[in-house]
Amino acid sequence: MSLKDQSSLRIVVYEGAGATPLGPEARFELLSAALERGFSVTRATGRGSVSPSDRTSLLVVGAFDAGVPPAGGVGEDGSTVRFHDIAGMGGRAVADLIDQARSESGAPVPGAWKPWFPVIDFDRCTNCMQCLSFCLFGVYGVDAGHKIQVQNNDNCKTNCPACSRVCPEAAIMFPKYKAGPINGDVVSDQDLQREKMKVDISGLLGGDVYSLLRERSERAKSRFSKERDADKALTERQKCLTKLAQAGDIPAEVLMSLPSPEEIARRAEEAKARARDALEAAGGSRT
Amino acid sequence: MAEPARILYCHCAHAQVVPRDVKEAVLRRLSDSGVSFEAAADLCEMAARNDPALVRLAGEGCVQIAACYPRAVKWLFAAAGAPLDPARTQVLNMRTAPAEEIAAALASGTFTPNLPAGKPLPEDAPSPSKAAPAS
Numbered sequence A: 001m002s003l004k005d006q007s008s009l010r011i012v013v014y015e016g017a018g019a020t021p022l023g024p025e026a027r028f029e030l031l032s033a034a035l036e037r038g039f040s041v042t043r044a045t046g047r048g049s050v051s052p053s054d055r056t057s058l059l060v061v062g063a064f065d066a067g068v069p070p071a072g073g074v075g076e077d078g079s080t081v082r083f084h085d086i087a088g089m090g091g092r093a094v095a096d097l098i099d100q101a102r103s104e105s106g107a108p109v110p111g112a113w114k115p116w117f118p119v120i121d122f123d124r125c126t127n128c129m130q131c132l133s134f135c136l137f138g139v140y141g142v143d144a145g146h147k148i149q150v151q152n153n154d155n156c157k158t159n160c161p162a163c164s165r166v167c168p169e170a171a172i173m174f175p176k177y178k179a180g181p182i183n184g185d186v187v188s189d190q191d192l193q194r195e196k197m198k199v200d201i202s203g204l205l206g207g208d209v210y211s212l213l214r215e216r217s218e219r220a221k222s223r224f225s226k227e228r229d230a231d232k233a234l235t236e237r238q239k240c241l242t243k244l245a246q247a248g249d250i251p252a253e254v255l256m257s258l259p260s261p262e263e264i265a266r267r268a269e270e271a272k273a274r275a276r277d278a279l280e281a282a283g284g285s286r287t
Numbered sequence B: 001m002a003e004p005a006r007i008l009y010c011h012c013a014h015a016q017v018v019p020r021d022v023k024e025a026v027l028r029r030l031s032d033s034g035v036s037f038e039a040a041a042d043l044c045e046m047a048a049r050n051d052p053a054l055v056r057l058a059g060e061g062c063v064q065i066a067a068c069y070p071r072a073v074k075w076l077f078a079a080a081g082a083p084l085d086p087a088r089t090q091v092l093n094m095r096t097a098p099a100e101e102i103a104a105a106l107a108s109g110t111f112t113p114n115l116p117a118g119k120p121l122p123e124d125a126p127s128p129s130k131a132a133p134a135s
């Protein structure tokens, strides 16, 4: 199932009129359990404000007066509201209730996919299409106005920030990356120089990142080769590739899971053609 | 008196980038505070799904978001078609600030918008509804 088709369920911890506030430990355990299981939670006390409701289905839990929760229902849009009295329930029982709610709602299983994908800072982006022409996995595309856009974020390779290295403006963020400015920290002039330098490093390594990646595959193919010289040359190239991997902080698993050399070449050409078309179209629509 | 800012806490459940002790301490303080608030398991995951709830959370009025870097939060919401209003959003960074500072800011009743300035309109960003086919 595509990420975008997954349904969600919101848990409302209700402590307003008609309910008794939960004890501090019970409340904290409940909030933590729901969040660790991937749910959005609203805590409603009658003090302060929360966002208005939307079409997300709700499971409303609380210690309702006389232990009688209100009746639930189904909205015109198919969303449901269910109430559950949790007075006196232990942490384990509440966690079970939440697990049951997930299996009934089809909400995503937490941890099944680490949300890792590029986020573009359009304050910085100049629509140069370097990222689109670099990415082999079809993560980038353009919108109807020929602007760069992240279209298939679940195609992105977990923990690989390589495309952020080819962006000349340091406009590509991965919010879960360890360091700035890729994690969203402020971009300094020094960072910009460093990012540019990294792009230059890949240039120095041969100008074409994909040819280096192809060499990795050749290296793998020649693993049993008896030819010492060729092997030495490949060792040299392997060193270059290692440098590139370090410069771009590309995880070894990503390098190892690359498609075949022919497929890389085909996808690289396809991506470049899409970038070229988008740039031409954007140029045309500006004139 | 102006309506208090809504509070949105991000639990960053799918990665260890926000220190566990910081996020737990902030959640604990919110839980003990007696105020209403919203909590998201992982705003990145919601943005990846274009979860319509982000439109609700971006919502109207002022919002204080305890999450990570303001620049990342700004463009995550924009990418999901739920741009935040720069004049009405304050992002508190749990990756860099101590829990006490964040909890104090959430409890203070004062509000300091801090989304990075840039192009004035987040609508400048492509929205999912404007997407062209990926081929």
Ligand code: SF4
Residues within 6 Å of the ligand: A120, A124, A125, A126, A127, A128, A129, A130, A131, A132, A148, A166, A167, A168, A169, A170, A171, A172
């Ligand atoms: S490489 Fe950077 S500046 Fe160029 S289109 Fe991509 S995000 Fe924008």
Ligand code: SF4
Residues within 6 Å of the ligand: A175, A176, B010, B011, B012, B013, B017, B018, B041, B042, B043, B044, B045, B067, B068, B069, B072, B073, B076
């Ligand atoms: S928005 Fe920041 S704090 Fe929230 S899930 Fe993403 S990286 Fe973690």
